[in-house]
Amino acid sequence: MPLKTIAFALATLSTLAFAAPALAAGPELLVPGKLQAATEGTFSPFSMRAPDGTLDGLEIRVMKEVARRMGVEYAPVLIKWDSLLIGLEADQFDVISAAMDITPERQKRVTFADGWLESGGRILTPKSSPIKSAEDLKGKTVGALVSSTFSKIAEEKGASVKGYKADADAIQDLVNGNVDAVITDSIAGAWAIKEAKLPIVMTDDYVSRVQKGFAIKRGKPELTAAIDKALAEMVADGTYAKLTSDLIGFDPAPKEPIRSQP
Structure with missing residues (x-):
């Protein structure tokens, strides 16, 4: 074999050797070409x-x-809520897509992609109600889950609280006129109103706010960056709004997403 040919072959092999690890790493997926996402499937x-x-x-x-x-x-992976973080750390899947709140405690354990959805407590009322914000709750009877933060917020606003074990029961009582308002999660409230075509509305203000994020095992910056990029593009081109508004009637994208932390 001519020396020039040998030199070229060696140079090519050298280039491939350096390129291979980067290509193999890809976006740090457990199975190349497949994004395994953990979800409950029942929420x-x-x-x-x-x-x-x-x-x-x-x-x-x-x-x-x-x-x-x-x-x-x-590639969705169906798993129960209490096994999500354990499964992620054990490399059973690449990311948790289940609706997980971004909290300081969880940020110490996993990496969250940029916040993909904002939720929080909102007030449900009949369409004709004089209640337009949390400041109007004083002296009113408000339904909320027993021992929830929403119950405490209603009490702080001067309302008389009626406790429930399930949101559905509280909302039904609201429809029946047994309470003046209900405080519940904004996404759950919007879904209930739209799905059951209920004659109730949500006030514009939030009594609390929370963002949900896709959790990734720590030490996967390429995967985190890839998800962040896809999310940002979806929001910017309107795809995110189309996908979500169809289900709950509004776009829940955070105006100021909680950003990924290394």
Whole structure:
């Protein structure tokens, strides 16, 4: 073999040797070309079953689109809530798409992609109600989950609180005229109103706010960056709004997302 040919072959092999690790790493997925995302599959409207039996919901739609923009296959992994963090740390999947609040405690354990959805407590009232904000709750009877932060907020606003074990019961009492208002999660409230076509509305103000994030095992900066990029593009081009508004009637994208932390 001529010396020039040998030199060229060696140079090519050297280049491939340096390139291979970067290509193999990709976005740090456990299975190349597949984004395995953990979800409960039973938490409407975040994850649930469509009439045809397929998975649907806010997180399912958003994560599917994230995977598409990353150029990989979306592969949902059904798992119970209390096993999510353990499974992530044990490399059973790449990311938790289940609706998980971003909290300082969890940020010490996992890396969150940029906040993908903002929720929080909002006030539900009949359409004709004089209650327009939290400041109007004084002296009113307000329904909320027993021992919840929403109950405490209602009390702080001077309301008389009626406790419930389930949001559905509180909302039904509101429809029946047994309470003046209900404080519940904004996403859950919007879903209930839209799905059941209830004659109630939500006030514009929030009594509390929280952002939800996709959790990733620590030490995966490329995967985190890829998800952040896909989310930002989805919001910017309007795809995110189309995917989510169809389910709950409004766009829940955070105006100021909590950013990823290394």
